[in-house]
Amino acid sequence: MPKTGIVYLIGAGPGDPGLITVRGLELLRCADVVVYDRLIAPSLLREARPDAEQVYVGKAVSHHTLPQCEINALLVDRARRGQSVARLKGGDPFVFGRGGEEALALAAARIRFEIVPGVTSAIAVPAYAGIPVTHRSTASTVTFITGHEDTHRSETGVDWATISAVKGTLVFLMGVTNLPTIVKELIENGRPSDTPVAIVERGTTAQQRVIAGTLADIHERARAARLLPPAITIVGEVVTLGAILGAWSATRLLSLGSEE
DSSP states (O other): OOOOOEEEEEEOBSSOGGGSOHHHHHHHHHOSEEEEOTTOOHHHHTTSOTTOEEEEOOEETTEESSOHHHHHHHHHHHHHTTOEEEEEESBOTTSSSSHHHHHHHHHHTTOEEEEEOOOOHHHHHHHHTTOOSOBTTTBSOEEEEESSOOTTOSSOOOOHHHHHHOOSEEEEESOSTTHHHHHHHHHHTTOOTTOEEEEEETTTSTTOEEEEEETTTHHHHHHHTTOOSSEEEEESGGGGGHHHHHHHOOOSGGGGTTOO
């Protein structure tokens, strides 16, 4: 029986391949198997060894290549074969990335693993749009909220009354489909309807788009723009800074045109 291998849960960043960490790239280049998600830049996959097995396990709304339980089993199986596995995940593995579920499955199977933190889209995507999620004069707190909860839960895990009362920035991940509900809950729980909102589609890639408005009109603006996931929604006064900083920020977006 071969010696048990190891699984590296690697955060690859939100889209721009330049945002992977040095450690993550090092492990990717050495792995026997690369198990990767939908939003991983093609150029990152080219960093893998030519003989490395590549397994796509991407998820989109209402369509999962593999159920999460089968992804967990795949990681365990490859490690038990004695292989080193680079589990390449968008953003950071532990920020709404289901990395915690995979780590628990590996621990239960007594498989060694390493967590390699990544640049989370919750911060990087607003930054590429010129929106700082905190600012000393307007936002002393930032709250990350999933815009797409586990469909098997009997009730919401989001305390809308509490987050609506927070004066800082709210960042919703994966919330395009549920945008009407998000807007409705925030307004009904006391967030002013004129609160600035921005939605950043395909952030940190050459296809990035920013739709700005307020809670009162952002749903209509997003619908008119035919906004599609993946997208990040930012709610709060910091959104107004995007019009100033976004015009002057020297991001890498134009250099990423060949990534798709």
